[in-house]
Amino acid sequence: MLIGGPSFWFTELGGTPRRRPRLPGGVDCDVAIVGAGYTGLWTAYYLKRADPSLRVIVLEREFAGYGASGRNGGWLAGAVAGMHDDATVAAIRATVDEVGRVAAAEHIDCAFHRGGALAVATGPTQLERLREHPLAHGGQWLEPAQLHERVRIAGALGAVYDPDVARIQPAALVRGLAVAVERLGVPIYEGTPATAIEPRVVRTPFGDVRAARIVRATEGYTADLPGLKRLLLPLRSTIVVTAPLPDDVWAAIGWENAETIADAALSYAYIQRTADGRIAIGGRGRPYYFRSGSDRYGEVENWAVRRLTAKLHELWPATRDVPIAQAWSGVFGALRDWTPMVAFDPATGIGWAGGWVGEGVAAANLGGRILCDLVRGESSDLTRLPMVNRPAPRKWEPEPLRLLASHGVYWVIDQADRQEAETGRASRLYDLAKLVSGREAE
Numbered sequence: 119m120l121i122g123g124p125s126f127w128f129t130e131l132g133g134t135p136r137r138r139p140r141l142p143g144g145v146d147c148d149v150a151i152v153g154a155g156y157t158g159l160w161t162a163y164y165l166k167r168a169d170p171s172l173r174v175i176v177l178e179r180e181f182a183g184y185g186a187s188g189r190n191g192g193w194l195a196g197a198v199a200g201m202h203d204d205a206t207v208a209a210i211r212a213t214v215d216e217v218g219r220v221a222a223a224e225h226i227d228c229a230f231h232r233g234g235a236l237a238v239a240t241g242p243t244q245l246e247r248l249r250e251h252p253l254a255h256g257g258q259w260l261e262p263a264q265l266h267e268r269v270r271i272a273g274a275l276g277a278v279y280d281p282d283v284a285r286i287q288p289a290a291l292v293r294g295l296a297v298a299v300e301r302l303g304v305p306i307y308e309g310t311p312a313t314a315i316e317p318r319v320v321r322t323p324f325g326d327v328r329a330a331r332i333v334r335a336t337e338g339y340t341a342d343l344p345g346l347k348r349l350l351l352p353l354r355s356t357i358v359v360t361a362p363l364p365d366d367v368w369a370a371i372g373w374e375n376a377e378t379i380a381d382a383a384l385s386y387a388y389i390q391r392t393a394d395g396r397i398a399i400g401g402r403g404r405p406y407y408f409r410s411g412s413d414r415y416g417e418v419e420n421w422a423v424r425r426l427t428a429k430l431h432e433l434w435p436a437t438r439d440v441p442i443a444q445a446w447s448g449v450f451g452a453l454r455d456w457t458p459m460v461a462f463d464p465a466t467g468i469g470w471a472g473g474w475v476g477e478g479v480a481a482a483n484l485g486g487r488i489l490c491d492l493v494r495g496e497s498s499d500l501t502r503l504p505m506v507n508r509p510a511p512r513k514w515e516p517e518p519l520r521l522l523a524s525h526g527v528y529w530v531i532d533q534a535d536r537q538e539a540e541t542g543r544a545s546r547l548y549d550l551a552k553l554v555s556g557r558e559a560e
């Protein structure tokens with residue numbers, strides 16, 4: 119089994135990509151974007167489409183897609199964490215098709231498949247939770263027999279089907295997007311860290327970038343920048359992917375429509391059937407590194423691999439003999455109120471978007487389109503969404519509280535799951551986890 123790497127998605131594309139050249143020296147431009155993940159690249163894409171005369175450049179510390187954008191679970195979901203107002207819901211649901219549209223128009227082969235998503239209950243308390251909130255999931259209730267026609271999951275008691283979700287190959291999307299952006303005339307300088315972002319200037323070891331406008335799209339790595347240590351908490355998530363399943367195992371499972379799947383445990387797992395017939399299942403590993411340390415090239419703890427593999431076997435006992443091919447981790451960013459924001463300050467010329475938590479694949483496209491309008495000084499339906507220029511939440515606690523709280527919350531959630539499985543009743547511990555984390559919105 120391959121560990122880290124930074125993800126199977128890049129392995130599938132031939133390995134870690136060769137880096138583009140770094141910044142050749144100091145430059146002037148109209149818009150400098152820091153970070154070549156979905157947020158930065160979508161912003162560059164829409165800016166150049168809107169105004170081809172703009173001189174836009176992208177600075178990337180590693181390579182395009184190195185962060186969460188090249189490592190995620192590939193759920194292109196019509197949801198923004200913590201934002202349930204009608205305007206945001208309509209905008210993000212339309213975003214699923216927008217990503218599919220651009221991928222087709224730009225010939226990005228990212229295994230886009232709009233199969234919807236299933237949230238599946240495998241215990242009585244999970245069932246209660248799902249039944250209470252079927253509309254919150256924007257979906258349709260499926261009884262076990264109806265679910266069985268789609269996919270056979272051991273012990274499933276029911277599910278909610280949400281049609282507004284597509285499955286993608288994450289690294290293929292970010293890599294294709296980088297190429298599309300370059301085609302529009304945007305240079306992407308890789309191996310080029312921004313060491314400071316100041317009004318109208320980005321500092322790098324290779325020279326200053328002077329720009330009228332600057333977009334910070336550094337998400338789970340933002341804490342490395344001066345003055346931003348406690349804005350976004352870098353939270354880790356871990357994924358394992360199997361070898362391709364033999365035909366008889368697929369025959370036992372069904373799942374022909376390749377919906378994305380999540381279980382309804384509190385420490386939920388997110389799952390996709392890959393285009394080449396594997397199962398990728400993601401969930402918790404170690405949640406956080408001391409002092410907001412961000413990433414160690416996708417490293418994974420053995421216990422996290424064991425835990426995710428056990429979950430896989432629990433849901434689909436027929437996969438027991440299928441080897442795990444690769445495991446990796448990544449970081450996403452969370453603001454203190456667990457709700458994303460997009461901001462632009464005309465006085466400094468600095469904008470940013472992030473805090474997508476674990477729901478940034480579609481949301482980063484929406485964020486990119488919002489930033490495009492904000493940077494160009496245009497007012498639109500998108501710039502009026504509640505996440506735009508909202509008051510920033512308070513900062514995360516200083517250490518060691520951040521470490522204790524993040525590890526503590528996940529420990530409590532695990533205990534709550536265990537209690538629920540043992541007793542069949544809702545655990546009060548979950549309320550405690552919500553209280554400690556401040557995560558009321560979900």
Ligand SMILES: Cc1cc2nc3c(=O)[nH]c(=O)nc-3n(C[C@H](O)[C@H](O)[C@H](O)COP(=O)(O)OP(=O)(O)OC[C@H]3O[C@@H](n4cnc5c(N)ncnc54)[C@H](O)[C@@H]3O)c2cc1C
Nearest residue numbers: 153155156157179185186187190191193312448477478479
């Ligand atoms: C394991 C995992 C699974 C996930 N699964 C899903 C999912 O299924 N569905 C979903 O919707 N969301 C999911 N997410 C979240 C989603 O992937 C992210 O929200 C999204 O990719 C964020 O994109 P981004 O461009 O904002 O950040 P990133 O993709 O992290 O990009 C930030 C980039 O900035 C670069 N950078 C950072 N600092 C600097 C600097 N100082 N100078 C220059 N460059 C810098 C980094 O190298 C990186 O390439 C998952 C996240 C993880 C980690």
